[in-house]
Amino acid sequence: MHRATTTGERLYFRVAKNVGCMLLSFRTTMRLLTHNMLTSHVKGVTNGYPLKLQAENIKVMSVDFNPEFVARMIPKLEWQALVQAAESIGHLGDLPRELMPEYESNEEFLKMAHHVLMEVEVIEGNLECPETGRKFPIKNGIPNMLLNEDEV
C-alpha cells in the first residue's frame, strides 16, 4: 500500500512539472517525417500522395540527433516527396535532391536529413489532396484528417 502511494506521488510531480513547462512554450507537432507518411483517404481517391503542403507558420526546433533512427527511416521515405515538401516551405537547405548511395555511413548527410525530417515543424497551414483538392487544415501543429460523412 505504501509503495503504491509513493508511485502515485512521483507521477503527480511529473505531471505538475509538465504543466509548468506548458506555460513557457507550446511543443507543436507536424514534422516533415509525418508529412512524408500521410496520404489522402478521401473516398474514391486512387493516388492521394503526396499531399501538397502549404505552410503559414513554421518553427524550427532542435531535436536530439539519432543517426540510427534516421538511417532506418530513409528507406521508408519517398525522397522526392520530401524534397518537394521541404522546398515548398523553403527549408530544403543543402539536402541533396537525389538519395546518395551508402548514406548509412555518411554522417553529414544523415544530419541534414535529420534536420529536415525532425526539426522543421509546421504549426499552421494546409495539406491538400493532389487529386480532389480537399484541404486538411493544420491547426496548432495538429493536422485535422477528419472526413465529412460524404467523403467516407
Add this chain to the structure above:
Amino acid sequence: MASGRRPEHQAPPEVFYNEEEARKYTSNSRMIQIQQELTERAVEMLNLPEDTPCYLLDLGCGSGLSGEFLTDQDHMWVGMDISANMLDVAQEREVEGDLLLSDMGQGMCFRPGTFDGVISISAIQWLCNADKKSHNPPKRLYKFFSTLYACMARGARAVLQLYPENSDQLELITTQAMKAGFSGGVVIDFPNSTRAKKFFLVLFAGGTMTKLPKALGTDDRAHQAHFTDTRERGKGKPRKSVKKSRDWIMEKKERRRRQGKEVRPDSRYTGRKRSNKF
C-alpha cells in the same frame, strides 16, 4: 473509466472526452498509472527488436500518456485521436510524437508499410458504437483493420488493448480483423480475476506464423486437468465378479471358509451349469 460506468454508453468519443474529462488524464494519478502499465505490457507484446529505435503508431493516443512511455524507450511515434481536447492536453504536456486528429473508423491515412508496430490502449471498443446515423460498426471496423494492415510493415505487430462489453463485441472485432487479413488472436491477462482481467488483441500483419504471447496470471497446471488419451485398465479397485459366475462362487466359498463355516470342497464341477436333462 474513473466513473466505473462505460463511457461508450454516455456520448461519442469526440464529445465524451471534453476539456474536463481530458484534464483527468493529467491529474488523476490512478488513471495515469493504469495507462502506463497497460502501455508497458502492450509494448512488451509488440516484440520489437532490441535497442532499435522504431516508428510506431498509437491509436487513440489521447493525452499522450502511452506515448511518453514510447519516448522513454527511444521510439518515435505518431498518435491519432478523435478528441481535439485530448490532443490539446497532449500538446500542453509537450509529448515528443506527432499528433493527428482523425477517426479510426474512417480508415488510416498513411502510406503502405509505414509502421514497425501499432499500439492502442482502451480505444477499439469505441468503434463498436454507432454514434451517427451513417455509422455501421462492422463496416467501420473493417475499414479500420484493412487500412491498418496496409500501413504496417510486413511482419509487424499490432497490440490493441480493449474493454469489450460482451463476447459478441469481441467476436465482431476479431472477425473483422481476420477478414482484413490479420492473423493472431486475443490474449487475456489475469483471466480469473474480474478486476485485473485485461484483453489484448494481438495481430500480425503478414510474415511468418508466430505464436501468440503468453498471457499473464495463467498457470495451466493449477486450473486445468492434465489430459492424456491413453486408456488405463485394471488400476484402482479390483472389480467385483459377476454374480453366480464361477469366480463369484469361488470367492464366496473362500470367504465362508475363512468364517469357519462348513463348505463343500472345490471340484471341477463347482459352479458348472447343470445339463438340460435335469
